[in-house]
Amino acid sequence: MTTADKTSGNGHSGHPFYPDHLLVEGIVAVIVLLAILLVSQVWQVPLEEMASPSDTSYVPRPEWYFLFYFQLLKYFHGPLIVVGTFVLPLLLFAALVLLPFLDRKPARGVLQRPRSLTAGVLAIAAMILLTVVAYQEDDSMKLPPVTDQQVAAGKDIFYRFCILCHKMDGQGGFMAPDLTHIGSRSGRTYMERVIINPKIVSPSSIMSIVPLSDAERHEVSAYLSRKK
Protein backbone atom coordinates (compact mmCIF):
# COMPACT_ATOMS: atom_id res chain seq x y z
CA MET A 1 0.00 0.00 0.00
CA THR A 2 2.89 2.33 0.64
CA THR A 3 5.07 3.33 -2.21
CA ALA A 4 8.27 2.87 -0.33
CA ASP A 5 10.74 4.80 -2.43
CA LYS A 6 14.47 4.63 -2.18
CA THR A 7 14.67 7.61 0.14
CA SER A 8 12.16 6.28 2.59
CA GLY A 9 13.41 4.16 5.40
CA ASN A 10 10.32 2.01 5.71
CA GLY A 11 11.89 -1.39 5.74
CA HIS A 12 11.07 -4.49 7.70
CA SER A 13 13.70 -3.76 10.29
CA GLY A 14 11.67 -1.22 12.27
CA HIS A 15 9.21 -1.43 15.08
CA PRO A 16 5.47 -1.29 14.41
CA PHE A 17 3.80 2.13 14.26
CA TYR A 18 1.04 0.83 16.47
CA PRO A 19 1.50 0.43 19.38
CA ASP A 20 5.27 0.93 19.69
CA HIS A 21 5.76 4.28 18.00
CA LEU A 22 2.47 5.65 19.25
CA LEU A 23 3.69 4.89 22.77
CA VAL A 24 6.81 7.06 22.33
CA GLU A 25 4.63 9.76 20.83
CA GLY A 26 2.18 9.33 23.72
CA ILE A 27 4.87 9.80 26.37
CA VAL A 28 6.13 13.01 24.77
CA ALA A 29 2.51 14.14 24.41
CA VAL A 30 1.76 13.63 28.10
CA ILE A 31 4.88 15.58 29.11
CA VAL A 32 3.94 18.49 26.85
CA LEU A 33 0.33 18.35 28.02
CA LEU A 34 1.31 18.50 31.69
CA ALA A 35 3.64 21.39 30.95
CA ILE A 36 0.96 23.45 29.24
CA LEU A 37 -1.60 22.75 31.98
CA LEU A 38 0.90 23.81 34.63
CA VAL A 39 1.94 26.97 32.79
CA SER A 40 -1.67 28.00 32.15
CA GLN A 41 -2.54 27.53 35.80
CA VAL A 42 0.49 29.37 37.18
CA TRP A 43 0.75 32.24 34.69
CA GLN A 44 -2.84 33.16 33.89
CA VAL A 45 -2.90 35.75 31.15
CA PRO A 46 -4.31 39.16 32.09
CA LEU A 47 -7.02 40.93 30.16
CA GLU A 48 -5.84 44.40 29.26
CA GLU A 49 -8.04 47.44 29.43
CA MET A 50 -10.84 47.70 26.95
CA ALA A 51 -9.89 49.10 23.55
CA SER A 52 -10.25 52.79 23.16
CA PRO A 53 -9.29 54.88 20.15
CA SER A 54 -8.46 57.87 22.35
CA ASP A 55 -5.75 56.18 24.40
CA THR A 56 -2.92 56.86 22.03
CA SER A 57 -0.33 56.40 24.75
CA TYR A 58 -0.57 52.67 24.35
CA VAL A 59 2.44 51.01 22.76
CA PRO A 60 1.27 47.81 21.12
CA ARG A 61 3.60 44.87 21.27
CA PRO A 62 2.83 41.58 19.53
CA GLU A 63 3.61 38.08 20.75
CA TRP A 64 7.27 37.11 20.74
CA TYR A 65 7.07 35.25 17.46
CA PHE A 66 6.05 38.36 15.54
CA LEU A 67 8.27 40.72 17.48
CA PHE A 68 11.22 40.46 15.09
CA TYR A 69 8.97 41.50 12.23
CA PHE A 70 7.51 44.48 14.09
CA GLN A 71 11.05 45.56 14.89
CA LEU A 72 12.12 45.10 11.27
CA LEU A 73 9.26 47.29 10.05
CA LYS A 74 10.49 50.13 12.27
CA TYR A 75 13.55 50.50 10.04
CA PHE A 76 11.60 51.21 6.86
CA HIS A 77 10.11 54.64 6.43
CA GLY A 78 8.08 56.49 3.82
CA PRO A 79 8.07 54.91 0.40
CA LEU A 80 10.50 52.24 1.61
CA ILE A 81 7.94 50.74 3.93
CA VAL A 82 6.75 48.57 1.08
CA VAL A 83 10.08 46.75 1.29
CA GLY A 84 9.22 45.63 4.79
CA THR A 85 5.55 44.92 4.27
CA PHE A 86 5.70 43.36 0.82
CA VAL A 87 9.09 42.71 -0.77
CA LEU A 88 10.84 40.92 2.09
CA PRO A 89 7.88 38.69 3.04
CA LEU A 90 7.40 37.85 -0.63
CA LEU A 91 11.07 36.90 -1.04
CA LEU A 92 10.98 34.75 2.07
CA PHE A 93 7.79 33.08 0.96
CA ALA A 94 9.15 32.46 -2.54
CA ALA A 95 12.33 30.98 -1.09
CA LEU A 96 10.31 28.58 1.05
CA VAL A 97 8.02 27.56 -1.80
CA LEU A 98 10.88 27.05 -4.24
CA LEU A 99 13.21 25.25 -1.84
CA PRO A 100 12.31 21.68 -2.88
CA PHE A 101 12.55 22.60 -6.56
CA LEU A 102 15.91 24.33 -6.29
CA ASP A 103 17.64 21.95 -3.92
CA ARG A 104 17.11 18.63 -5.67
CA LYS A 105 20.49 17.11 -5.11
CA PRO A 106 20.56 13.85 -3.24
CA ALA A 107 20.42 14.55 0.42
CA ARG A 108 23.54 15.36 2.35
CA GLY A 109 23.83 16.31 5.98
CA VAL A 110 23.51 20.04 6.67
CA LEU A 111 27.20 20.20 7.53
CA GLN A 112 28.03 19.26 3.93
CA ARG A 113 25.93 22.15 2.66
CA PRO A 114 27.95 25.13 3.90
CA ARG A 115 26.10 27.73 1.82
CA SER A 116 22.56 26.76 2.86
CA LEU A 117 23.82 26.30 6.39
CA THR A 118 25.29 29.82 6.48
CA ALA A 119 22.12 31.33 4.98
CA GLY A 120 19.92 29.52 7.48
CA VAL A 121 22.05 30.37 10.49
CA LEU A 122 22.26 34.04 9.41
CA ALA A 123 18.49 34.27 8.96
CA ILE A 124 17.82 32.76 12.37
CA ALA A 125 20.49 34.92 14.01
CA ALA A 126 18.93 38.03 12.45
CA MET A 127 15.51 37.12 13.81
CA ILE A 128 16.89 36.52 17.29
CA LEU A 129 18.84 39.78 17.18
CA LEU A 130 15.76 41.77 16.12
CA THR A 131 13.74 40.18 18.92
CA VAL A 132 16.40 41.08 21.49
CA VAL A 133 16.59 44.66 20.21
CA ALA A 134 12.80 44.92 20.41
CA TYR A 135 12.82 43.85 24.05
CA GLN A 136 15.64 46.24 24.85
CA GLU A 137 13.88 49.19 23.25
CA ASP A 138 10.91 48.43 25.42
CA ASP A 139 13.10 48.51 28.50
CA SER A 140 14.68 51.81 27.53
CA MET A 141 11.14 53.20 27.54
CA LYS A 142 10.91 52.80 31.30
CA LEU A 143 10.92 56.49 32.12
CA PRO A 144 12.39 58.37 35.09
CA PRO A 145 9.84 60.29 37.20
CA VAL A 146 9.08 63.87 36.20
CA THR A 147 10.95 66.65 38.06
CA ASP A 148 10.43 70.41 37.77
CA GLN A 149 13.99 70.78 36.56
CA GLN A 150 13.32 68.37 33.73
CA VAL A 151 10.15 70.21 32.80
CA ALA A 152 12.00 73.51 32.56
CA ALA A 153 14.77 72.01 30.44
CA GLY A 154 12.16 70.30 28.26
CA LYS A 155 10.37 73.58 27.69
CA ASP A 156 13.63 75.11 26.41
CA ILE A 157 14.15 72.29 23.97
CA PHE A 158 10.57 72.46 22.80
CA TYR A 159 10.79 76.18 22.05
CA ARG A 160 14.03 75.63 20.18
CA PHE A 161 13.10 72.69 17.92
CA CYS A 162 9.45 71.86 18.00
CA ILE A 163 7.72 75.25 18.01
CA LEU A 164 8.60 75.68 14.33
CA CYS A 165 5.82 73.31 13.42
CA HIS A 166 3.70 72.85 16.53
CA LYS A 167 1.44 75.37 18.18
CA MET A 168 1.81 75.82 21.95
CA ASP A 169 -0.20 78.21 24.14
CA GLY A 170 -1.25 80.22 21.11
CA GLN A 171 2.13 80.65 19.42
CA GLY A 172 4.19 78.62 17.00
CA GLY A 173 3.74 77.00 13.64
CA PHE A 174 0.56 75.75 12.04
CA MET A 175 1.84 72.70 10.11
CA ALA A 176 1.42 70.35 13.02
CA PRO A 177 -1.07 69.54 15.78
CA ASP A 178 -1.50 72.01 18.64
CA LEU A 179 0.22 70.42 21.62
CA THR A 180 -1.15 72.80 24.27
CA HIS A 181 -3.19 70.03 25.91
CA ILE A 182 -1.20 67.03 24.74
CA GLY A 183 -0.70 65.86 28.35
CA SER A 184 -4.40 65.19 28.79
CA ARG A 185 -4.62 63.28 25.54
CA SER A 186 -1.51 61.09 25.54
CA GLY A 187 0.93 59.40 27.82
CA ARG A 188 4.66 59.95 27.99
CA THR A 189 5.62 56.69 26.36
CA TYR A 190 3.65 57.64 23.30
CA MET A 191 5.33 61.06 23.11
CA GLU A 192 8.73 59.44 23.38
CA ARG A 193 7.84 57.05 20.61
CA VAL A 194 6.67 59.89 18.37
CA ILE A 195 9.91 61.81 18.91
CA ILE A 196 11.99 58.72 18.07
CA ASN A 197 9.87 57.74 15.11
CA PRO A 198 7.07 60.09 14.02
CA LYS A 199 5.86 57.48 11.55
CA ILE A 200 3.96 55.73 14.31
CA VAL A 201 1.43 58.58 14.30
CA SER A 202 0.82 58.01 10.64
CA PRO A 203 3.05 56.42 8.02
CA SER A 204 2.83 59.56 5.93
CA SER A 205 3.80 61.90 8.77
CA ILE A 206 5.95 64.83 7.73
CA MET A 207 7.32 65.43 11.23
CA SER A 208 11.10 65.47 11.08
CA ILE A 209 13.21 63.35 13.39
CA VAL A 210 14.84 65.78 15.83
CA PRO A 211 18.06 64.19 17.05
CA LEU A 212 17.80 64.40 20.84
CA SER A 213 19.75 62.48 23.43
CA ASP A 214 17.84 60.09 25.69
CA ALA A 215 17.98 62.60 28.54
CA GLU A 216 16.75 65.46 26.34
CA ARG A 217 13.92 63.33 25.03
CA HIS A 218 12.89 62.50 28.59
CA GLU A 219 12.91 66.23 29.38
CA VAL A 220 10.67 67.12 26.44
CA SER A 221 8.21 64.36 27.25
CA ALA A 222 8.21 65.42 30.90
CA TYR A 223 7.36 68.97 29.80
CA LEU A 224 4.64 67.85 27.40
CA SER A 225 3.09 65.53 29.97
CA ARG A 226 2.48 68.58 32.22
CA LYS A 227 0.62 70.40 29.43
CA LYS A 228 -2.87 69.33 30.42
Next chain:
Amino acid sequence: MPGERRFQTWLDERLGLASFLASIRATPAVPRWVDWRYCIGGIAFLALLLQTASGLYLACYYQPNPQAAWKSIEFIEGNLPLGHFLRSMHRWGACLAFLLVLLHMLRVIHHGSYRPPRELNWLSGIGLLLLTGLFAISGYLLPWDLRAYWITLNMANWLQSLPILSDSIAWFLAGDTLWGHVPVSRFFVLHAIVLPILTAVLLFFHFAMVRRLGVRKPE
Protein backbone atom coordinates in the same frame (compact mmCIF):
# COMPACT_ATOMS: atom_id res chain seq x y z
CA MET B 1 -22.22 -16.45 17.78
CA PRO B 2 -21.92 -14.84 21.23
CA GLY B 3 -23.70 -11.50 21.61
CA GLU B 4 -20.57 -9.39 21.77
CA ARG B 5 -19.23 -10.88 18.57
CA ARG B 6 -22.62 -10.45 16.87
CA PHE B 7 -22.61 -6.77 17.79
CA GLN B 8 -19.10 -6.39 16.38
CA THR B 9 -20.15 -7.93 13.11
CA TRP B 10 -23.26 -5.77 13.00
CA LEU B 11 -21.19 -2.66 13.58
CA ASP B 12 -18.51 -3.71 11.17
CA GLU B 13 -20.95 -4.37 8.31
CA ARG B 14 -22.09 -0.79 8.69
CA LEU B 15 -18.86 1.05 9.46
CA GLY B 16 -16.06 -1.10 8.11
CA LEU B 17 -14.23 -0.68 11.41
CA ALA B 18 -12.25 -3.89 11.08
CA SER B 19 -10.59 -2.83 7.86
CA PHE B 20 -9.94 0.60 9.33
CA LEU B 21 -8.21 -0.90 12.36
CA ALA B 22 -6.37 -3.31 10.11
CA SER B 23 -5.11 -0.41 8.00
CA ILE B 24 -3.77 1.28 11.13
CA ARG B 25 -2.01 -1.93 12.17
CA ALA B 26 -0.67 -2.26 8.64
CA THR B 27 0.98 1.16 8.81
CA PRO B 28 4.51 0.47 7.71
CA ALA B 29 6.96 -0.30 10.45
CA VAL B 30 8.72 2.71 11.88
CA PRO B 31 12.44 2.50 11.14
CA ARG B 32 14.84 2.19 14.06
CA TRP B 33 16.49 5.56 13.40
CA VAL B 34 13.26 7.47 13.95
CA ASP B 35 13.99 9.30 17.21
CA TRP B 36 12.12 11.79 19.35
CA ARG B 37 12.68 14.60 16.87
CA TYR B 38 10.21 12.91 14.56
CA CYS B 39 7.55 13.29 17.27
CA ILE B 40 7.49 17.07 17.00
CA GLY B 41 5.02 17.08 14.10
CA GLY B 42 2.66 14.83 16.01
CA ILE B 43 2.93 17.01 19.12
CA ALA B 44 2.19 20.08 17.01
CA PHE B 45 -0.96 18.28 15.95
CA LEU B 46 -1.77 17.63 19.61
CA ALA B 47 -1.33 21.33 20.32
CA LEU B 48 -3.83 22.14 17.56
CA LEU B 49 -6.31 19.68 19.10
CA LEU B 50 -5.89 21.38 22.49
CA GLN B 51 -6.50 24.74 20.85
CA THR B 52 -9.71 23.34 19.38
CA ALA B 53 -10.87 22.17 22.79
CA SER B 54 -10.12 25.37 24.71
CA GLY B 55 -11.32 27.42 21.73
CA LEU B 56 -14.71 25.68 21.64
CA TYR B 57 -15.19 26.51 25.31
CA LEU B 58 -14.32 30.18 24.74
CA ALA B 59 -16.53 30.36 21.65
CA CYS B 60 -19.55 29.31 23.69
CA TYR B 61 -19.38 32.59 25.63
CA TYR B 62 -17.49 34.99 23.39
CA GLN B 63 -19.57 37.70 21.72
CA PRO B 64 -18.18 38.95 18.43
CA ASN B 65 -19.01 42.62 18.52
CA PRO B 66 -16.93 45.47 19.89
CA GLN B 67 -19.42 46.58 22.51
CA ALA B 68 -19.67 43.12 24.03
CA ALA B 69 -16.43 41.31 23.16
CA TRP B 70 -14.29 42.66 25.99
CA LYS B 71 -17.11 42.25 28.52
CA SER B 72 -17.65 38.67 27.44
CA ILE B 73 -13.99 37.82 28.03
CA GLU B 74 -14.12 39.55 31.39
CA PHE B 75 -17.14 37.39 32.14
CA ILE B 76 -15.34 34.22 31.06
CA GLU B 77 -12.40 35.05 33.29
CA GLY B 78 -14.37 36.17 36.30
CA ASN B 79 -17.45 34.01 36.41
CA LEU B 80 -16.94 30.70 34.69
CA PRO B 81 -15.40 27.67 36.32
CA LEU B 82 -12.01 27.18 34.66
CA GLY B 83 -12.70 30.27 32.54
CA HIS B 84 -9.47 32.09 33.29
CA PHE B 85 -7.51 28.86 33.15
CA LEU B 86 -8.87 27.90 29.72
CA ARG B 87 -8.34 31.37 28.31
CA SER B 88 -4.74 31.21 29.52
CA MET B 89 -4.43 27.78 28.00
CA HIS B 90 -5.66 29.03 24.66
CA ARG B 91 -3.09 31.81 24.74
CA TRP B 92 -0.13 29.69 25.89
CA GLY B 93 -1.29 26.91 23.58
CA ALA B 94 -0.99 29.29 20.62
CA CYS B 95 2.61 29.99 21.63
CA LEU B 96 3.28 26.30 21.98
CA ALA B 97 1.74 25.45 18.62
CA PHE B 98 3.83 28.10 16.90
CA LEU B 99 7.00 26.95 18.58
CA LEU B 100 6.34 23.32 17.69
CA VAL B 101 5.53 24.10 14.07
CA LEU B 102 8.81 26.04 13.78
CA LEU B 103 10.80 23.24 15.43
CA HIS B 104 9.15 20.68 13.17
CA MET B 105 10.06 22.78 10.16
CA LEU B 106 13.67 23.04 11.35
CA ARG B 107 13.70 19.27 11.75
CA VAL B 108 12.43 18.84 8.20
CA ILE B 109 15.05 21.26 6.85
CA HIS B 110 17.78 19.64 8.89
CA HIS B 111 16.99 16.23 7.42
CA GLY B 112 16.51 17.67 3.93
CA SER B 113 13.08 16.04 3.85
CA TYR B 114 11.61 18.60 1.46
CA ARG B 115 13.51 17.02 -1.44
CA PRO B 116 11.74 14.98 -4.12
CA PRO B 117 9.42 13.18 -3.91
CA ARG B 118 8.15 15.13 -0.88
CA GLU B 119 7.64 18.54 -2.52
CA LEU B 120 3.89 18.48 -1.97
CA ASN B 121 4.34 17.49 1.62
CA TRP B 122 6.60 20.51 2.08
CA LEU B 123 4.20 22.83 0.25
CA SER B 124 1.24 21.73 2.36
CA GLY B 125 3.51 22.39 5.36
CA ILE B 126 4.06 25.98 4.19
CA GLY B 127 0.30 26.32 3.90
CA LEU B 128 0.01 25.12 7.50
CA LEU B 129 2.66 27.60 8.61
CA LEU B 130 0.71 30.45 7.00
CA LEU B 131 -2.51 29.25 8.59
CA THR B 132 -0.83 29.11 12.01
CA GLY B 133 0.25 32.74 11.54
CA LEU B 134 -3.24 33.78 10.43
CA PHE B 135 -4.72 32.08 13.48
CA ALA B 136 -2.48 34.17 15.70
CA ILE B 137 -3.22 37.42 13.89
CA SER B 138 -6.97 36.95 13.79
CA GLY B 139 -6.93 35.85 17.43
CA TYR B 140 -5.24 39.08 18.57
CA LEU B 141 -8.18 41.24 17.72
CA LEU B 142 -10.87 39.18 19.39
CA PRO B 143 -10.55 40.29 23.06
CA TRP B 144 -10.93 43.87 21.84
CA ASP B 145 -8.55 45.21 24.45
CA LEU B 146 -6.04 48.00 23.95
CA ARG B 147 -3.49 45.70 22.43
CA ALA B 148 -5.96 44.20 19.99
CA TYR B 149 -7.11 47.58 18.80
CA TRP B 150 -3.70 49.17 18.36
CA ILE B 151 -2.03 46.21 16.73
CA THR B 152 -4.84 45.94 14.22
CA LEU B 153 -4.64 49.64 13.52
CA ASN B 154 -0.88 49.37 12.99
CA MET B 155 -1.37 46.46 10.64
CA ALA B 156 -4.00 48.31 8.67
CA ASN B 157 -1.57 51.23 8.32
CA TRP B 158 1.29 49.08 7.12
CA LEU B 159 -0.87 47.18 4.70
CA GLN B 160 -1.85 50.48 3.09
CA SER B 161 1.60 50.40 1.56
CA LEU B 162 1.03 47.17 -0.39
CA PRO B 163 1.20 47.72 -4.14
CA ILE B 164 -1.73 45.38 -4.75
CA LEU B 165 -4.92 44.65 -2.89
CA SER B 166 -4.09 47.23 -0.22
CA ASP B 167 -7.57 48.72 -0.31
CA SER B 168 -9.39 45.42 -0.02
CA ILE B 169 -7.15 44.24 2.80
CA ALA B 170 -7.48 47.49 4.69
CA TRP B 171 -11.21 47.29 4.21
CA PHE B 172 -11.23 43.74 5.48
CA LEU B 173 -9.17 44.68 8.53
CA ALA B 174 -10.76 47.94 9.39
CA GLY B 175 -14.24 47.44 8.03
CA ASP B 176 -16.13 50.56 7.37
CA THR B 177 -14.52 51.98 10.45
CA LEU B 178 -12.30 50.05 12.78
CA TRP B 179 -14.69 51.07 15.50
CA GLY B 180 -17.69 49.43 13.87
CA HIS B 181 -18.69 45.85 14.59
CA VAL B 182 -17.75 44.51 11.17
CA PRO B 183 -14.06 43.64 11.70
CA VAL B 184 -14.68 41.82 14.97
CA SER B 185 -17.27 39.49 13.53
CA ARG B 186 -15.19 39.00 10.40
CA PHE B 187 -12.14 38.06 12.42
CA PHE B 188 -14.20 35.74 14.51
CA VAL B 189 -15.58 33.90 11.49
CA LEU B 190 -12.07 33.66 10.13
CA HIS B 191 -10.56 32.49 13.40
CA ALA B 192 -13.23 30.04 14.48
CA ILE B 193 -14.64 28.71 11.20
CA VAL B 194 -12.67 29.37 8.04
CA LEU B 195 -9.12 28.78 9.33
CA PRO B 196 -10.00 25.56 11.23
CA ILE B 197 -11.63 24.08 8.12
CA LEU B 198 -8.69 24.99 5.88
CA THR B 199 -6.27 23.62 8.48
CA ALA B 200 -8.15 20.34 8.73
CA VAL B 201 -8.07 19.92 4.95
CA LEU B 202 -4.35 20.65 4.71
CA LEU B 203 -3.53 18.44 7.69
CA PHE B 204 -5.41 15.55 6.10
CA PHE B 205 -3.34 15.97 2.97
CA HIS B 206 -0.10 16.43 4.96
CA PHE B 207 -0.65 13.21 6.92
CA ALA B 208 -1.77 11.27 3.85
CA MET B 209 1.52 12.20 2.19
CA VAL B 210 3.53 11.10 5.21
CA ARG B 211 1.68 7.81 5.19
CA ARG B 212 2.23 7.32 1.49
CA LEU B 213 5.89 8.26 1.30
CA GLY B 214 7.05 7.52 4.83
CA VAL B 215 9.65 9.70 6.47
CA ARG B 216 12.87 10.34 4.71
CA LYS B 217 15.89 8.32 5.66
CA PRO B 218 18.67 10.62 6.82
CA GLU B 219 22.04 10.15 5.13
